[in-house]
Structures are given as structure tokens and as C-alpha cells.
Amino acid sequence: MFLALLLSAAAPQSCGYDRAVLMALDEDSFDQNPKGGWRSLSDRKCYAEAADLVRAYREAKRRKRPSILFWHEGQLRALLGQTDAAVALFDAAREPPANDEIGWNIYVDGSIAFLKHDRAGLQKARDTLAKLPRPKGRGSGRFKAKQITLPWPPNLDVLDGFLKCFTRSYAEAYGSKACSVPNRR
Template sequence: MLLAAIAALLLQSAPTSDPCAYDRGAMLALSPEAFDQDLEGGWRSLSDTPDCREAAADLLAAFRTAHWGELTPGELHINYWHEGQLRASLDQRLRAKRLLLAGVNPAITSDGFQDYALGTVAFLDNDREALQAARDRLAATPPPDDWAETVASFREQYGVEVKWPMNLNVLDNMLACFGRSYDEAYEGCKAP
């Protein structure tokens, strides 16, 4: 009896060989802010391991389901968007496109995000003309009045400088890397 208890205890504390293992209960118990915006925790800690992107995408869907009715529209849209990005990374294009479009908050039209989303979907559809049109519309989007405050907030919170229009560089990368994988295009590749 004592040996069985010791063996069970050792098995519980033994490190797992699964690089995608995580504490599901703890993840689902996180606040939406901690789950999504902590760059070293939440779903991002799982997605940083390339072989765990599908597990991270599934975790995003599970979080959305577990917190349905509690998430603000903004939190819901960003959850869909991030799952869509992971599905695109996994070359699950049809699924990714649906999620990416669900990630667009129709109440916000002044930030250019809709054009970024439409450009991303055009890339996944291999529609260079639509991608170029979305990129051009995004480039013409004027900055919001509070842009200077947004830049300062990003710098303080994440240590990153952001440029207007946001995500224009991603659509430029998609044009330069047209026909390649989502990951190559998102990160930026050299034109062939």
C-alpha cells in the first residue's frame, strides 16, 4: 500500500514528455486579459512551441466556449482572430478564414482592421488583386486622434514601437511572399 502511494506520487510529479501539456483548468480560469495579452502565459505560452499550435488553437476555442456570455465583444473578436491566425499557420485555410472574419468587430471601422482582415483572407484565397486592394485601403486609413497615446501605451506595456497604419507591414509581407505559407508571409520573406 505504501509503495503504491509512493509510486502514484512520483508519477504525478514526474515531468511530462509532452511539450504541449498544460494545466487546462488553470488556463480556463485565467481572466480574458491574462489569457490573451500575457505574452509569456495564457495561450501564447503554448503557441510559442511550433508543434503545439494546434493545441493552442484548440485552447482558444475552449476558452471562448467556457467564457461564452462573459466576454466583451472586443475580447470575443480577438479570441476568434488569434485562433484564426493559428489555423492559418496550420494551413487550415477554410477554418482560418471563417475565424479571421469572425475576429473583425463590425462596430469599429476607423482603425483599418477590417482591411487587414480582408487582406489576410485574400492572401489565404490566393487572390493577389483583393490583397493589393485591401493593402491600399489600409495604407490610406488616417490615424485616430489618440494615436500618440496608443503608441506610448504599447511602448510602456510591451516595449514595442508601433507604426500607423497598424499591420500594413503584414499585408506588405503577404504581397512580397505571395503564394508562400502564411507563416512565411506573416514573418516576412524575401521576394522570389
């Protein structure tokens, strides 16, 4: 009995989930809940299952512009080393220029450049994002996006981390402590 308990504790976490329950969630609960939706799989390092679930959810819901769902599936594919799929999904995550007041498309450019091993393109995106003026009415310093407060401009720290760890994989460079560069602005 003790050996069985010991072996079960050492075994990797299960990637099982209740698909019907997760597919029935509203979009914010599915996508933005840090402990629910697809993120509950990602937290267990079940990236393939999470990516497939995001794709299924996106295709089932058929929103007009599911950019964030393309983005999150792309990130999961990038973590899996599925670079071509990640690049295509990141590209599909672009916002119409008129809707992009926070430099989202510049961040997309930089992330794609990182995946394509294009240091010059990544540096250009990083520098462009760093110079992005704050939209009118946003005040100075940090800005509030949905439930969280982010430094301005958002995602500059991610592009800086990609530059710092340019020769590493997306899984190593994205959000790791070794590649972290605080957003100074």
C-alpha cells in the same frame, strides 16, 4: 544515462499544459501575456493544442464580441494550414464599423485575401490601409495600443509581407524575416 539525457534533449518539446490553470485566467492574462496563456503553447509550436485551447476558452467565457480570440484561433489554424477554418474565424473577428478606427477590418480583408490566393484583393486591402487617416487625437507617427507602441497604420507591414511572399504559406509569410517589410509610415 547519458544516452537517455541526449535523447530527451533532442526530443520535441512537450505540448502538455495545465488546462484548468489556463482556463481560469482572466482574458488579458490568457490572450495578451507573451509568455503565458495560449501563447505558451504557440511558442513551443504546439499550434493545434493552442488553437483548441483558444476555442475552448472563447466558448467557455461567452463574451459579447470575442473578436481577438476568433482572430488568434484563426491565426493558429492558418499556421496549421487549416485555411477554411482560418477564413471563417478571421471573418468572425471583424469589428463593427463604428468601433474600427484603426483599419482592423481592412487588415482582416487583406489576411483573408492572402489565404484565398486573391492577390488583387490583398493589394486593394493593403492600399486602403496605407491611406487610412489617423484618428483624431492620435498624434503623428506611432500610436500606443494597450502595452505596445505600433507604427501607423497598424498591420500594414503584415500585408506588405503577404504581398512580398504571396506564393508562400501563411506559416512562411506571417512574421518571417524573409517576408518582413518594415512599415515605412
